[in-house]
Amino acid sequence: MAGPAVRSPLSILFYVLAAAATQAASMTADEEYWAKRAQISGSYNRAAYVSDPISSLNNFNTDVKNGTEAATRRSLKSKYKGPCKATNPIDQCWRCHADWAANRKQLAKCAMGFGHKATGGVAGQLYVVIDASDDNMVLPKFGTLRYAAIQSVPLWITFARDMIIRLKQELIVTSDTTIDGRGAQVHITGAQITVQAVNNVIIHNLHIHDSVPQKGGLIRDSTLHCGVRGESDGDGISVISASNIWIDHVSMHHCADGLIDVGDGSTAITISNGHFTKHDHVMLFGGDDHLVKDRIMQVTVAFNHFGKGLVQRMPRIRFGFVHIVNNDYTHWMMYAIGGNQNPTIISQGNRYRALDDRNYKEVTKREYVTYEQSKEWVWKSQDDLFLNGAFFNQSGGQNERNYDVADMIEAKSGEHVSALTQFAGALKCREGKVC
Helix, strand or coil: CCCCCCCCHHHHHHHHHHHHHCHHHHHHHHHHHHHHHHHHHHHHHHHHCCCCHHHHHHHHHHHHHHHCCCCCCCCCCCCCCCCCCCCCHHHHCCCCCCCHHHHHHHHHHCCCHHHCCCCCCCCCEEEEECECCCCCCCCCCCCEHHHHHCCCCCEEEEECCCEEEECCCCEECCCCEEEECCCCCEEEEECCEEEECCEEEEEECCEEEEECCCCCEEEEEECCEEEEECCCCCCCEEEECCEEEEEECCEEECCCCCCEEEECCCEEEEEECCEECCEEECEEECCCCCCHHHHHCEEEEECCEECCCEEECCCEEECCEEEEECCEECCCCCCCEEEECCCEEEEECCEEECCCCHHHCECEEECCCCHHHHCCCCEEEECCEEECCCECCCECCHHHHHCHHHHHCCCCCHHHHHHHCCCCCCCCCCCCCCC
16 A cells, blocks of 8 residues: 655644634635636546547547447346456456456556547545544544545555445545546545546446535645535535546446536546446536536546436536446336436437336427427437437527538447447456456
8 A cells, every 4th residue: 555645744734723713714726726726627538628529529429339240238127247247348458357456557548539538637646545434524534535535646545345435525536536436336425526627547346325515624635725614515525617537337226416417627538338327317417507618628438337216417407528338227217318508419339218107208308499499409319229219309490501521420239238238337346256
């Protein structure tokens, strides 16, 4: 176990005492701090924006096609108990190798889609979480997850054993960080993981659930800064003004707000191999009708299983460009994919299985607009598989010419989704064995 040095406890204590003494006055200073952070991260976000998103779709779909020629179908009735299989190109990059634990950082080469540049803490040391407590928001204890998450140098975080980490406040993650739950069954509950005004983060192989709003207060967000935070939303993961983010193989359910929310100019994000269940507002991409900087938002949603007990927002989108590819939608009670403010949605090779209720057959929902206002929005379905009466209401008019090359992309059809999503969710990896 290794970890980078932080400022001395005495110097941090003096800072905390001064901050507490002027907490009311410091609110403006804290707001200015985060505004400056957002301004800096905005330059990274703009640099991560892809001016020709169709090229990213082409590259992604070529890799998917090449990587699934030998894929087999998933049985929905029982868990797979055979030899290790990697059934999509992200998993084929690292899974089914017995020495994966000795080569953890191979994962940093495996991201695809808009978040493909995310390498997390590949340039840093390994840090092992040995303590599941979360008792000090200002002076986190060495060995805890919070201590690792705030470090100001690249870090690859792993876990010594199975554990349940009950966060007392939101966990704020710094740039160049990987949280890698392989080798243990790690559950994060109590409060959200916040990825705010940072760049280059990987969150991998975690169970995240039962997050609730927390009142805020003095919370350290790096080794160099501790400030007053307002109440957190109770998301599972909240991505705010961030770029080059990859969320992979997470199992998520039962959070107070969204499971994964993305906004405030965030871009270059991939959400893959996730298993999402038992939740109402699943994913929100763009949280404000007036936040036009979300026009640069580009998100890939791939190889995920949207399962039992889900209601809506898988995702709901404002403004941005979202590539939804080879996901399995087996349950929605209102709609699966929706949005407003003219987002571009390309749905390719997904499987949509509607409920028996005739009121919930449509995959899509255009919110708070008339037909005349939304008929030009580019919402396209290509090679999707529709079951039990499900249907996707397509649109696209004058601006379609900017994206019609997508109509010619060769992608795996929805018939292959069972195999591609067969191992969605947190994996039961153990060192010395294939994962």
